[in-house]
Amino acid sequence: MSCQICINCHEKYGIDEIIYFCKKCGDILEIKIDLEKVALTIKTGDYKRAPLSVWRYRDFMPIHDATSVVTLGEGGTGLHYSKRLGEILGLTDLWIKNEGENPTGSFKDRGMTVGVTKAVELGASHVICASTGNTSASLAAYAARAGIRCTVLIPSGKIAYGKLSQAMIHGAKVLQVKGNFDEALEFVLKLAEKHRSIYLLNSINPFRIEGQKSLGYEICEQLCSNDAPDRLIVPVGNAGNISAIWKGFKEFYNLDLITKLPKMTGIQAAGSAPIAKAIKSHSSKIIPVAEPETVATAIRIGAPVSWKKAINAINESHGIAETVTDDEILDAQKLLAQIEGIFVEPASAASIAGLRKLVRNGIINKDERVVCVTTGHGLKDPDTAIKMCEKPIEVDAEMSAIEKALGIKTN
């Protein structure tokens, strides 16, 4: 039977128990899926008849059969072969898995469709999260879809406007905390412990991770090899996503659906890089960053809650972590937009910036099959994009003025 299990002492809890931390040791939990049962169910291959999406993998999800899912059509995002960007970076086999193509514009929707479905299954009528932006946008949308109350806590003034507009228009109660994300998360954790009727949907909630693991599944099914890539690169903030993707790959591997596992490669912004620093110094613990800073507000997190899972994913997969500066992030954002036509938000561009650095430093081989996950759409943060680009030229409404501006000779 599937259950919730502590990642430290392996104490087990029921799949329908509302619990966020182990009662014995206080560590975080993950879902242990009954893979034998999954193997039996998927033997017919019926699941492959459903379109590529999170719910194609319903048999792999800890949701009861009778539950109707809360969905907006998440997953099934494009995996784009990136020949031109690859040539510039010196790679022959580069792919971009563009999670900005999800309903609310980020990978969070994979987690929220499962998390909010579970919330409804458990009878919750009020959901809450702390957020650097995308989690709040996604939770607000799925709560609206489910018809339940939603509260989000965001760091005051440090969230991109597109994301704020999403949380607001979907009708969430938005509280701007005068502090950073880590402080906002402390409050929602305490609130959910104190008021049991409020269901917490940060990535500490292991049902969110279950939805996000579908990212790993999809990549394997989209690649022509029907196997995992050599390397997976993803930006890391609170570290839920890298843990989830690794879980997905491992489950596919344990089900004999793929023959190898990728090197998990996490990229953090230099001003918010506790996990990358721990990996580089071969430490099994992180030192939280008290005042995290970066232009990539989505990953401006100093005390990532899933750090242990992330360090394990990187080490177990023989992967690596790297840091990138804000300038490197913004350069990579522009490069991706102009060379491949893919507009991503700064946090997502961190994966491209990290790839560039690792190729330059000879850590990534030129012929590796690399998949970079771009986690959120560029329109989430138009202000940063506009600041980086040349201003539009104002012209008189006359043909000659337009031709002049274009450098075209008039007859």
Ligand SMILES: Cc1ncc(COP(=O)(O)O)c(C=O)c1O
């Ligand atoms: C666009 C984007 N990229 C990356 C991340 C980091 O994901 P995680 O917190 O799961 O590491 C986030 C988290 O908010 C995000 O919004």
Ligand SMILES: [Zn+2]
């Ligand atoms: Zn425990």
